[in-house]
Amino acid sequence: MVVNEFNNKLIIVISGQAGQGVSTVESILTSILKKNGYNVFATKEYMSRIRGGCNSSEIIVSDISINSFCDKIDILFPLDKGYSSHLLKRISRDTIMIGEKGNFYPDHENIIEIDFSSIARKLGGNIYTNIVIAGLMLGMLDTDISISEEFIQGFFGKKDNEVIKKNIEAIRSGMAEGISLKQIKINIEKKEFVKTNLLFSGTDSIALGAIAGGCNFIASYPMSPSTGVLTFLSQQSREFGIIAEQAEDEISAINMSLGASYAGARSMVTTSGGGFALMIEGVSLCGMTETPLVIHIGQRPGPATGLPTRTEQGDLEMVLYSGHGSFPRIIFAPSTLENGFCITQKAFNLADKFQIPVFILTDQYFLDTYYDIEPDTLDIPDTGNKSCIIESNLDYKRYELTINGISPRSVPGYGKGLVVVDSDEHDEIGHLTEDLDIREEMNRKRISKIEEIKKAIIPPVLLGDLNRNYVIVSWGSTFNVIAEALKNKEFKDIALMHLIQVYPLHDSIPEYLKNKTIILIENNETGQLGRLLKLEFGINIEKRILKSNGLPFSKEEIEENLRIALRS
Amino acid sequence: MVIDKHPMDDWLRKDRIPHIWCPSCGIGIVATCYIDALRASGIDRDKATVISGIGCTGRIPGYMNLDSFHTTHGRALPFATGIKLANPELNVTILSGDGDLFAIGGNHFIHAARRNIDLTVICVNNFTYGMTGGQVAPTTPMKAISATSPYGNFEHPFNLVHVASAAGAIYVARWTTLHVRRLRNAILEAMTKRGFSFIEVISPCPTSYARSNKLGTGLDIMRFYQQRSVIRHGFDPAKTDITMSSEIIVGKFVDSEKPTFTDNYEEYCKKLKENK
Numbered sequence: 001m002v003v004n005e006f007n008n009k010l011i012i013v014i015s016g017q018a019g020q021g022v023s024t025v026e027s028i029l030t031s032i033l034k035k036n037g038y039n040v041f042a043t044k045e046y047m048s049r050i051r052g053g054c055n056s057s058e059i060i061v062s063d064i065s066i067n068s069f070c071d072k073i074d075i076l077f078p079l080d081k082g083y084s085s086h087l088l089k090r091i092s093r094d095t096i097m098i099g100e101k102g103n104f105y106p107d108h109e110n111i112i113e114i115d116f117s118s119i120a121r122k123l124g125g126n127i128y129t130n131i132v133i134a135g136l137m138l139g140m141l142d143t144d145i146s147i148s149e150e151f152i153q154g155f156f157g158k159k160d161n162e163v164i165k166k167n168i169e170a171i172r173s174g175m176a177e178g179i180s181l182k183q184i185k186i187n188i189e190k191k192e193f194v195k196t197n198l199l200f201s202g203t204d205s206i207a208l209g210a211i212a213g214g215c216n217f218i219a220s221y222p223m224s225p226s227t228g229v230l231t232f233l234s235q236q237s238r239e240f241g242i243i244a245e246q247a248e249d250e251i252s253a254i255n256m257s258l259g260a261s262y263a264g265a266r267s268m269v270t271t272s273g274g275g276f277a278l279m280i281e282g283v284s285l286c287g288m289t290e291t292p293l294v295i296h297i298g299q300r301p302g303p304a305t306g307l308p309t310r311t312e313q314g315d316l317e318m319v320l321y322s323g324h325g326s327f328p329r330i331i332f333a334p335s336t337l338e339n340g341f342c343i344t345q346k347a348f349n350l351a352d353k354f355q356i357p358v359f360i361l362t363d364q365y366f367l368d369t370y371y372d373i374e375p376d377t378l379d380i381p382d383t384g385n386k387s388c389i390i391e392s393n394l395d396y397k398r399y400e401l402t403i404n405g406i407s408p409r410s411v412p413g414y415g416k417g418l419v420v421v422d423s424d425e426h427d428e429i430g431h432l433t434e435d436l437d438i439r440e441e442m443n444r445k446r447i448s449k450i451e452e453i454k455k456a457i458i459p460p461v462l463l464g465d466l467n468r469n470y471v472i473v474s475w476g477s478t479f480n481v482i483a484e485a486l487k488n489k490e491f492k493d494i495a496l497m498h499l500i501q502v503y504p505l506h507d508s509i510p511e512y513l514k515n516k517t518i519i520l521i522e523n524n525e526t527g528q529l530g531r532l533l534k535l536e537f538g539i540n541i542e543k544r545i546l547k548s549n550g551l552p553f554s555k556e557e558i559e560e561n562l563r564i565a566l567r568s
Numbered sequence: 569m570v571i572d573k574h575p576m577d578d579w580l581r582k583d584r585i586p587h588i589w590c591p592s593c594g595i596g597i598v599a600t601c602y603i604d605a606l607r608a609s610g611i612d613r614d615k616a617t618v619i620s621g622i623g624c625t626g627r628i629p630g631y632m633n634l635d636s637f638h639t640t641h642g643r644a645l646p647f648a649t650g651i652k653l654a655n656p657e658l659n660v661t662i663l664s665g666d667g668d669l670f671a672i673g674g675n676h677f678i679h680a681a682r683r684n685i686d687l688t689v690i691c692v693n694n695f696t697y698g699m700t701g702g703q704v705a706p707t708t709p710m711k712a713i714s715a716t717s718p719y720g721n722f723e724h725p726f727n728l729v730h731v732a733s734a735a736g737a738i739y740v741a742r743w744t745t746l747h748v749r750r751l752r753n754a755i756l757e758a759m760t761k762r763g764f765s766f767i768e769v770i771s772p773c774p775t776s777y778a779r780s781n782k783l784g785t786g787l788d789i790m791r792f793y794q795q796r797s798v799i800r801h802g803f804d805p806a807k808t809d810i811t812m813s814s815e816i817i818v819g820k821f822v823d824s825e826k827p828t829f830t831d832n833y834e835e836y837c838k839k840l841k842e843n844k
């Protein structure tokens with residue numbers, strides 16, 4: 001018997017049709033493994049359909065956090081005989097397939113046949129198959145049955161006792177099978193502190209960050225991959241006193257959120273590129289009326305409907321230039337899930353302070369990824385959520401000219417004054433004006449806020465010392481995978497400059513890049529951040545690693561491309 | 569009897585099968601009824617065009633061996649209006665979901681009906697957003713559970729046939745996916761009639777709506793339709809609201825005549841030329 005040994009980390013992939021429960025296995029496994037003290041990471045790729053096709057989830061179990069997508073597959077559980085071409089490319093001869101006879105890829109030799117269905121049928125039906133599979137994996141690793149049982153209790157909590165009992169039996173049968181599987185030996189150390197780590201997804205990080213930022217209003221329209229933020233907040237609406245309204249479309253959604261903000265709410269919208277295209281009129285209204293708003297955009301490949309369930313960093317330029325006329329804005333692109341939480345919390349406070357639209361750019365990869373996080377890394381500044389709203393007095397002027405361009409903001413019904421707002425050009429009170437001198441003054445006032453905004457720019461994240469000859473420039477969700485690739489000793493001459501704030505840009509950037517060979521890494525076809533760096537600082541970038549097939553960069557892919565970049 | 573050819577093979581893009589719809593979803597029934605009606609209509613196949621927006625229903629044209637256009641979400645109607653203006657000879661049918669036609673596309677719907685442009689609109693109403701995972705729709709009945717109405721919907725829904733008739737549609741009918749023959753006949757009638765025709769098809773979403781509201785299996789839902797449906801031709805559309813516990817009033821509610829957009833446009837051009 002050949003024994004396959006896996007030390008320190010294991011990459012598991014589950015594949016199957018939409019509706020077969022790939023995601024269920026993923027969430028059960030990751031939760032239980034984390035509770036046992038294993039570091040876990042999971043991400044999924046799926047088709048735009050509710051049934052059929054071929055979807056897959058990757059789970060990495062490790063003894064130190066590896067929070068980045070890898071191409072390599074150690075163990076594959078095919079729940080179905082269909083394989084997408086991109087999944088096939090990842091299967092190597094070393095990949096062990098565990099599953100039922102009919103589901104193996106033809107000619108693949110490294111297989112372990114287990115008839116999950118018949119085990120499940122003995123328990124009462126095919127519906128237990130997924131739990132048996134999860135159980136098998138738990139048995140192969142060193143896990144505590146009582147943790148699994150407790151989890152199953154909670155997971156199926158709303159169902160009747162019989163269902164819970166059956167599922168516990170299913171997990172036990174799977175575990176027994178896994179323990180007896182001698183062909184695979186896994187040595188991954190568990191850590192006590194991991195047990196109490198938080199396990200959340202990118203979607204959760206944005207939604208929880210919003211709650212932490214005092215968000216009490218969201219109006220949106222469902223659009224993958226951003227919908228999860230709306231559903232999360234609507235499901236938490238009772239708990240946290242949030243108004244969560246599903247509008248009839250994105251135009252309505254952004255205007256509802258602006259209306260709520262005018263009335264004093266901390267409001268947001270969540271959408272994707274196609275939906276944001278419809279919101280752009282509202283962005284302009286936001287700019288003109290200086291109404292605070294947080295806009296979350298979960299990017300997916302465009303143009304038009306594009307690839308609804310895939311990932312891309314393709315909307316930076318649209319967001320940067322959205323809305324006619326000139327007005328300041330802030331654009332964030334969180335690098336990690338921890339960062340997504342903190343940035344979102346911060347976004348609400350900056351929107352309130354500067355009375356501008358604050359954008360958060362994530363993408364499908366970011367939103368559908370989850371891993372365990374040490375609670376301490378989620379530090380929220382002590383300043384909390386101090387509201388900038390003031391009580392108005394009788395002679396209140398909503399657009400009072402001030403030195404820094406920021407006029408004290410009041411809301412209707414709070415104080416003796418009136419809050420007059422107009423989408424037309426307006427005077428200090430807020431009344432429509434066609435006085436062209438006032439127009440110029442007001443336009444300058446709005447634009448001048450940028451000076452104050454610049455004082456608060458988040459500097460780029462730097463990895464590696466400054467003497468290195470190469471610097472990678474990247475932004476948003478690619479951080480973890482690039483950082484993981486850079487652990488490889490081959491790349492000791494490469495540093496990383498990663499942007500979390502992509503607009504306005506921190507003025508230290510050109511200094512860092514001086515006399516270096518720059519390697520731009522972006523999950524889009526044209527290098528949108530690269531173009532912005534050229535525009536803002538005149539920086540020229542020769543080496544570019546770009547990708548727009550709808551999938552995220554894998555660690556191996558980054559490594560491979562960096563090797564090419566170093567050679568050429 | 570064993571046949572080696574599906575009777576609709578010629579009308580379907582076989583290479584695109586298997587389709588994406590869930591078992592016991594009603595969308596396939598609507599697609600079949602449309603093809604059957606088109607065949608019976610004698611309309612030249614080269615003159616038939618199917619248009620849709622985005623959603624599970626919006627995927628229908630992709631499986632048909634006809635000229636087709638899958639537009640962006642909500643935009644099927646203005647797009648179809650453009651087709652009909654540019655080439656009035658085409659027989660244009662729109663097949664889309666309730667969210668697509670009445671939420672994001674609601675404004676377009678009332679204006680297309682107002683113009684009485686010669687289009688046939690078939691709306692698959694499954695009371696939810698199927699494609700995006702079962703969120704609340706403008707048709708979701710009060711109290712119904714969805715991903716974005718976790719404690720029960722509290723918004724008044726649209727009564728689609730009422731909206732259509734009030735906005736000016738000259739043909740308005742409602743059937744369920746149980747009423748296959750009547751639905752097929754209604755489509756035939758609507759597509760051969762000049763002017764803006766609207767057919768609402770009540771259809772199950774087994775994965776989202778039925779599950780979150782405990783409506784049972786596909787068969788249970790068919791039984792539900794059988795028990796709840798009441799045929800009332802010519803009934804006042806204003807009185808046909810659907811709630812979670814009401815009857816489902818089905819039938820042909822409006823069948824009238826009025827000059828179409830194209831008629832008026834031709835008339836207008838003629839006048840302009842005469843007065844030159």
Ligand SMILES: Cc1ncc(C[n+]2csc(CCOP(=O)(O)OP(=O)(O)O)c2C)c(N)n1
Binds near residue numbers: 626641665696697
């Ligand atoms: C501008 C825009 N916003 C949102 C979406 C996401 N989206 C795709 S389909 C859909 C709703 C589908 O519901 P419905 O029209 O009722 O059709 P069904 O899937 O139920 O057949 C939504 C919101 C999109 N594609 N484009």
